[in-house]
């Protein structure tokens with residue numbers, strides 16, 4: 001069977017420097033049409049700069065950007081201006097025109113034609129605001145305004161939608177509902193989207209693919225589960241979720257550590273750090289054990305324990321709330337499943 005999957009966005013060796021700082025460093029990235037990718041990374045890692053380079057608001061020092069099969073920044077540096085890139089933008093602050101109605105906002109990027117009116121109505125229906133066309137932006141809630149911003153970005157059928165921290169102005173209760181809605185809307189429209197976030201839970205829960213950016217570089221691109229369970233580097237493991245690192249000596253698919261023999265996902269030899277997620281740990285009370293609980297925090301849905309291992313390494317365990325092991329108790333550590341190790 002021939003694959004007809006097309007690449008909506010293709011970036012090769014893209015770099016952008018500000019003086020001595022390399023904000024975007026040799027980034028290469030491909031995004032297939034119809035996919036929803038989150039760009040996740042700590043503050044200052046270059047996410048917004050990368051988005052602005054794709055949109056055309058910034059010029060790179062080097063590299064190639066292709067959008068919808070067309071080169072918008074080529075090896076010779078010639079850049080196609082933002083308005084001709086077939087890119088739709090959704091910002092954190094919605095950026096709706098306050099003096100235009102909802103329908104006029106959505107119509108803004110559409111050429112005057114007989115198709116304009118029906119397209120606006122189609123988009124308003126798609127985002128669940130079919131009857132709100134005459135209202136003004138200030139008459140809408142934050143979540144509704146964000147849906148109008150999305151409708152406006154989608155209206156001209158762009159090859160790519162870029163969303164910069166689109167949910168960060170919404171309160172926690174609304175955020176989850178709006179991000180699920182946005183994902184559904186993008187799916188229904190068949191849109192390709194790249195969205196920037198520093199919220200790992202947000203990235204893992206709604207994206208098809210997550211790209212992790214650290215210090216200007218994309219260090220891993222993977223589906224959420226793979227990223228969480230098989231991080232490519234120790235830095236990714238530590239940034240995405242909480243990770244314990246237990247020193248061990250690897251012998252192929254097994255590593256020997258102070259908490260016993262640990263099965264590994266891939267063979268290693270010599271000193272390694274074995275990554276153990278807190279929810280993979282079980283604690284077994286044993287007065288003879290050299291490992292001791294030094295802290296216990298109750299969170300309602302779960303309880304977190306800090307355990308000092310015999311060699312001084314601290315290990316976090318996250319257990320269901322019905323476990324009740326007191327601080328000071330001695331425990332054996334039981335870990336479920338095979339684990340990722342990083343060579344030391």
Ligand SMILES: Nc1ncnc2c1ncn2[C@@H]1O[C@H](COP(=O)(O)OP(=O)(O)OP(=O)(O)O)[C@@H](O)[C@H]1O
Pocket residue numbers: 018021023041042043044045046047048049050198
């Ligand atoms: N116009 C500029 N001039 C000089 N330095 C800049 C400029 N824009 C960004 N930077 C620097 O480039 C780096 C990357 O910034 P960027 O805004 O892309 O990061 P970010 O990952 O989006 O961060 P945040 O999550 O905090 O928004 C930062 O160190 C920032 O200070």
